[in-house]
Amino acid sequence: MNKYQLLCLVYVTFGSIFYGYDSGVTTSILGYNHFLEYFTLDSTTIGAFNSAYYGGAAVGCMLNWYLPNKIGRLRTIQVSCITALLGVSLQTGASNFATFCTGRVIGGIACGIVFSVCPTYASEISPPEIRGFIGGVYAVNINFAYMFTEWIGLGFWYIESNVSWRLLLGLQLVPAVAMLIGSIWMPFSPRWLILKDRNEEALEVLKKMHRSTRDETFYLREYHQIRSQIDLDKRERLGVRSILSKKSYQKRLVIIIGTALFQQLTGVIPIQNYQVIIYQRLGFSNLLSLVLTGVYGTIATASAIMAMFFCDRIGRRKLVFVAYAIMISASLILVVLWARYEASGSTSRGLGIGVVFSIYYFSCGYSGPMNTFWPTYSAEILPTSIRSFGVANSYLTFNCIIILLVQVTPLALDAISWRYFLIFLIMDIIFIVAFYVYCPETRKKTLEEIEALFGDDVAETLEEAGKQVEAEAAVGTHAHVEDSDDLEQHQHVRVQEMEKGSSPCV
Incomplete structure (x- = not known):
């Protein structure tokens, strides 16, 4: 890899920092009393503004049905950066809940665009032998952004005014501005x-x-x-219309949409976005809950760094098997310990700590291996003519499931508590069986040679x-x-x- 290619790959994987900060920022501010009181939030409205963001992200993914093939991958990234500037401005300066939600929707559109176009762009400029590594860098950046958001969110918690959450939201401008400026020196995708x-x-x-x-x-x-x-x-x-008649295209689209569906049905969003609420239910204070959230982000980043180096060495399939072995066992531990904690009358501090460690253990399986696998695999198994369309649909599915989960989770935690996570445990078992049967290994093959894995010329x-x-x-x-x-x-x-x-x- 030469220096120019390295710079291009660093740039395109920076899109995950863009998404990681924007989507993770609300995790910390749920621990800010000033924020909750300013907008008079409850379980329903908390779910509503999170849904607004991911609803916007779904719209951004739908825009990628058209934009990347029409104006190019690079121009699409520039459009998302400009859109983000408006969304962040509305969020940061919001004087009422409606304005804040509007800003979250527009910011979500920007993130939906950039998050789903960057894996396409990255796969098209990466050499085959390091494509998994680049997917790993993408995952590291996502988790680093989450970690950074969580630790800086802890620091801003000490600011005793509305400046705390406004400043945290305003920093979303940094990745958008950085990517917009950096795009001046980036090339168009050679395949496009x-x-x-x-x-x-x-x-x-x-x-x-x-x-x-x-x-x-x-x-x-x-x-x-x-x-x-x-x-x-x-x-x-062969193009987008071919999906209706070409079975190999249909199979690939089903694989990446199914992978996106089951990836979100692991329970990562309820755990990640609402972990502050979960920790508080386990008896931890607001401040300690924010600290525990920062630790989660740090463990997630370490996991992603490990997965980054192993994806091309052991292959995509083995990486997923490792991920699900960890997530299934972690989910089982979480359910058992949380059930026993509640049965004890919520008095056993040790069981509460055990639930926290099961969450961290879960992060080791999801944050690194799955966050590395998905952006890599979803882009590389599709041919150039439908790659941006297929990846957009994969991320659209991803965001639609998140909309459901972020809206339902606060209510589900109130109503059924730990039983909610039994759903995700069952879904994990179903997916790993389907994955074993239907998903081929793509390690170190060029994008064009992957065609043969699905029976195409x-x-x-x-x-x-x-x-x-x-x-x-x-x-x-x-x-x-x-x-x-x-x-x-x-x-x-x-x-x-x-x-x-x-x-x-x-």
């Missing part, structure tokens, strides 16, 4: 450029990103493979593309090609010929 027949630009981007001293011609082979696959898809008229492997590049260089120049610069010069000529239709793309 080829999809739009901007082949010269795509070749230049691939050269800047993937050319290295170890393999001078990798970017040329990759260009050939991408171009061949997209041309094949165009000849067969692969226009060229990287090896075949390399042979084709060498053959075309030798025949096209009628001379011996002595170095990669000659090969590159000839490839530019070939691109121009392809665009004029003088020779077919293979």
Whole structure:
């Protein structure tokens, strides 16, 4: 990986910090009496403003049915950043609950856009051997943002005025402004450029990103493979409409939507977003609840760092099996200890502490492994022509389930307490069986070669593309090609010929 590609990948994975801070900010302010009293909040209105945010995020995902393929992945990120500026301004300066909710909706739209387009963009610029690692970086950033929000939320708790929650909300501007400024130096996705027949630009981007001293011609082979696959898809008229008739596309869409559905049915949102309320129910003070929340975020970040290094080493499937082994056992411990805590008349401090540790144990399974797996897998198993549409639907499902959970959870905790989490335990068991049967391993395969895992044609492997590049260089120049610069010069000529239709793309 060269420095330019590293900077591009750092930028695109920063989108998870954008989402992580915005979605996590409400966890801490639920412990702020000034905030609760200012808007006169109760279980219903708390659920309402959380639902408003995730409702906006669902709308943002739906916008990604269209925007990333129409204006490009990069322009879509810029649109989300500008939208966020308006949403954060309304939240920070809100003088009534309606204005605050409106700001949360607009902020949610921005996060829905950026959070679902960044995995698509990242998968399209990542080398196959580190694509899981990049998904891991995405997960680390999400959890770091949560952790940062929770610890800074603890610090602002000591500010005895409405400045505390307004300042915490206002800091949502930082990731949005940073991504907007950084976008000036970012390239368009090379696969999107080829999809739009901007082949010269795509070749230049691939050269800047993937050319290295170890393999001078990798970017040329990759260009050939991408171009061949997209041309094949165009000849067969494969696109979003093909989902209705092509079974392999249907299967992939069902997999990523099903994964998003069951990922949220692990119970992570009730645990993560309402852990302050849970800790208070277990007898901990407001201040200690905020401290425990910060510890949760720290453990989650450590888990994500571990998963980041293992995703490409052990593969996607083993990572998920590890995740669910931890989450199922953690959920079982949580239910048993919480039930015993309530049976004791809520007097056993040790059982309450045990519930807290089961929550931390759960985080080790979800925050790292699942947060690494999902953004990686949901983007890489889809072909370029429907990647942004499919990923958007996956994240739309993700947010729709969250809307339900954030609205219901405060009421469910009041009504059935620990029994609520039995639902998630059962869902975990159902999913891991389905995952074992239907989800193939994709480790270290190029995005184009993953087509074969679902029974579709692969226009060229990287090896075949390399042979084709060498053959075309030798025949096209009628001379011996002595170095990669000659090969590159000839490839530019070939691109121009392809665009004029003088020779077919293979």
